[in-house]
Amino acid sequence: MGPDDDEYIGYVLSDVARLMRTVFDRRVRGIGLTRAQWLVLTRLYRRPGASQTELAVMLEIDRASAGRMLDRMEKNGWVERRADSEDRRINRLYLTDEARRAHKEMWAIAEATVDDALAPLSERERDQFTRLAARVKGRLQGLAGSNGS
Amino acid sequence: MGPDDDEYIGYVLSDVARLMRTVFDRRVRGIGLTRAQWLVLTRLYRRPGASQTELAVMLEIDRASAGRMLDRMEKNGWVERRADSEDRRINRLYLTDEARRAHKEMWAIAEATVDDALAPLSERERDQFTRLAARVKGRLQGLAGSNGS
DNA sequence: AGACTATTGTAGCCTAGGCAACAATTCTCG
DNA sequence: CGAGAATTGTTGCCTAGGCTACAATAGTCT
Numbered sequence A, B: 001m002g003p004d005d006d007e008y009i010g011y012v013l014s015d016v017a018r019l020m021r022t023v024f025d026r027r028v029r030g031i032g033l034t035r036a037q038w039l040v041l042t043r044l045y046r047r048p049g050a051s052q053t054e055l056a057v058m059l060e061i062d063r064a065s066a067g068r069m070l071d072r073m074e075k076n077g078w079v080e081r082r083a084d085s086e087d088r089r090i091n092r093l094y095l096t097d098e099a100r101r102a103h104k105e106m107w108a109i110a111e112a113t114v115d116d117a118l119a120p121l122s123e124r125e126r127d128q129f130t131r132l133a134a135r136v137k138g139r140l141q142g143l144a145g146s147n148g149s
Numbered sequence C: 001a002g003a004c005t006a007t008t009g010t011a012g013c014c015t016a017g018g019c020a021a022c023a024a025t026t027c028t029c030g
Numbered sequence D: 001c002g003a004g005a006a007t008t009g010t011t012g013c014c015t016a017g018g019c020t021a022c023a024a025t026a027g028t029c030t
Helices: A007-029 A035-046 A052-059 A063-075 A097-117 A123-145 B009-028 B035-046 B050-058 B063-075 B097-117 B122-146
Strands: A079-083 A091-095 B078-081 B091-095
Touching: A007 A035, A007 A097, A007 B009, A007 B097, A007 B122, A035 A052, A035 A063, A035 A091, A035 A097, A035 B035, A052 A063, A052 A091, A063 A079, A091 A097, A091 A123, A097 B009, A097 B122, A123 B009, A123 B097, A123 B122, B009 B035, B009 B097, B035 B063, B035 B091, B035 B097, B050 B091, B063 B078, B091 B097
Parallel strands: none
Antiparallel strands: A079 A091, B078 B091
């Protein structure tokens, strides 16, 4: 068993993530938000007034990527950039009312999608799966943190 | 427990996939191939002479995306497009010698990366994890197949 | 104060993927 | 045979992410 095998765990995991994304994206098409943008909402919903850098850290993406995402979302009326009163470098981020409404809708769809995906597992297997995945994630964070050069 | 929770399985799974990708990408930087391009190699290695559409199906990506990927890889000397002798619409794809060499190298790195990621799990847990993930994948393929409109 | 240093957001250039439309070609079936 | 349907690969336009370099601003330390 190696990367040449279709059942290789490395493939399966990335397939699971990709398929989850695909299914979710298809279900929310029509709301006007993409999945990536919805992730922005989930963060700003909990932490209104965050800066762009803070948002990028929360999403674990590049500052530049986050900035461009915000360009799109601002243009489409989901997000507001307000100048910080003390530090002129900083943009404070806030959701529009419409964004807060959409957030709820996407949330429900996300839950339903994950439920559907895990449907073939029993309650107990679901827990197992979640715990195993969390441990793998922890390990990977360690590997990613200590830069792998 | 819902999408608002950081330990939500939906987040964890996409995190695992993303981190695995990040770690792997960092480790192979310098070979001159990206992870996505290496995936192309893995397929053409097993199925030389495939058409672009066949490759796209194997990778489960768009025909257009595959075509552009091949543009880059051809330009960089990893892949050759040869005209099919019977059907003038078709390009048959072949790896260059250099690509076959790089394939081996990336393969080893991929195996090591996955091994590292799964290091915190016991042999038995690894099997469990793999099997559970495969079942979830199967379910998602069902959901993705029957288009979710 | 003034000179470094650090942080913030942006712009440029890159890979990667999706969808829709299109020309070239091939297939099918009347 | 020939007209319409299907397939193949490409192009255009979109989102999304990474890395580097940069100007503006803020912080630090002599």
